[in-house]
Amino acid sequence: MPSLREAQIRHATYYGMVLLGTRQLYEEGGDSLELAVAIFDIEWKNIRFAQALIADQADSNEDAADLCSAYPVVGFPLLDLRQHPREQMEWREAGLKVAKRLNKRYEEAGHLMGIGNAKNDIGNVADARELHNRALTIFQEIGAKREEGQALNNLGNTYMLMDEPRSAIGYYERDLAITREIANRRGESKALGNLGGAYRALGELQLAISLLEEALQIAEELGDYLEMGICHNNLGLAYFDLGEVRLALRVFERALAIDRYFGNKAGESKALLNVGNAYLSLGEIRRALETYEQCLTIAQEMADPTIELDALSNIGNAYIKLGDMRRASDTFVNTRKRAKAIGNRYAEAMAMGSLANVYIEVGLTHQHLELYGQALPIWRELGARLEEAMGLANMGAGYCKLDEPGRGLELFKQALEALREIGDQRTEATVLYNIGLIFYRRGERDRARESVKAALAILDDLEDPLAAEIRSQFGSDVWFLAGLLAEKKQGSDG
Secondary structure (H helix, E strand, O other), X not given: OOOHHHHHHHHHHHHHHHHHHXXXXXXXXXXXXXXXXXXHHHHHHHHHHHHHHHHHHOXXXXXXXXXXXXXXXXXXXXXXXHOOHHHHHHHHHHHHHHHHHOOOHHHHHHHHHHHHHHHHXXXXXXXXXXXXXXXXXXXXXXXXXHHHHHHHHHHHHHHHHOOOHHHHHHHHHHHHHHHHHOOOHHHHHXXXXXXXXXXXXXXXXXXXXXXXXXXXXXXXXXXXXXXXXXXXHHXXXXXXXXXXXXXXXXXXXXXXXXXXXXXXXXXXXXXXXXXXXXXXXXXXXXXXXXXXXXXXHHHHHHOOHHHHHHHHHHHHHHHHHHOOXXXXXXXXXXXXXXXXXXXXXXXXXXXXXXXXXXXXXXXXXXXXXXXXXXXXXXXXXXXXXXXXXXXXXXXXXXXXXOOOHHHHHHHHHHHHHHHHHHOOHHHHHHHHHHHHHHHHHHOOHHHHHHHXXXXXXXXXXXXXXXXXXXXXXXXXOHHHHHHHHHHHHHHHHO
């Protein structure tokens, strides 16, 4: 009769095979993917119990140690659907300890990558970047091309979280080259989709849509429903940015349906945020609020503070649209407190910025400037260049409202420098337009037209509908508008 320890190892070995089987089914896609999720959900409690047993024995039993390292490797990506990032880190750190002790370099790199992904999910991007770089080095040294591509992709994701889409593109393109070299169609779909997301962040929306549609087509061919959900979400964001809000809403709803079907709570919450944003843009503010509240409930059930903070922030934005500045202010104050309590300095600074925007709406411009003055050092410390640039621009607008255009102009110029560094062309165009307005109101019409023309050149190149709105602002100034229209005609003739 086997001892208790032997029985536990057999139990854990069996559920390790279950994990491996669900992964193999998942990778087949289509109906097999659905079956994989169904089996995983039935066995999840047993899998979790088995992992706890082997983690407890990993230091004293080699079989338990092997299983402890293998569980999170063979369980990916289904574990990502059901585990909170902190639980993912616990499993991966236990596996990493074993892999390093037993010199299992492939598994060591896999655990470094998994911990890096979890760090990204909780907003610790500096640690994530270091971990993904360490994983990349190991995969390159042992010649694991497929995993090398995954590490490059994860580095791209990290740089996207750092608001550096141009850097991210470099990593995604290297990943794409590897996926095509080794005929990894699933990886190719992910790389194309992430490239699309990066180009969307740069305002190159048509290119983004083209890449995302190509990624979606591959995901559909493979029956990779979860990747289809991600593609739909990102496509919806690109359509939203183009001003095609109703089309974006339909695409977001497809993503939401997929995520709900597979119980992908993280994906569902993101889709709900996007659906809510679409309703907000369409003026359906009550529906937006209901959707954000659904998202908030899921986030609290998941104990996911990042999504909870996003939902609270969007609820505050909806109250602003309703003109209920008191409830908006209360929501942002609560968001700031919650962010501070969990040590999320990025979210704390974002809540301060949102609260500052409420203050300027109700005429408290000095308080607006004070809050942005507190948020800016946090964004600088975190390397959040886009948020820093937006903060500078909002402070510029505040000083203009106080009839201090000189200080406003200086802040807009600082914002412009930062935006050009990170490549956010659409926001760059908005700041150029605001600079043009300062010159226009000063009567410096030539300098005004120069700035507005520069803004329109960017927006026309991006085929952004904001260009027409800007031209309409000067409809009563025939001389100024004629110059802008002449510039547009000259550009189209060329």
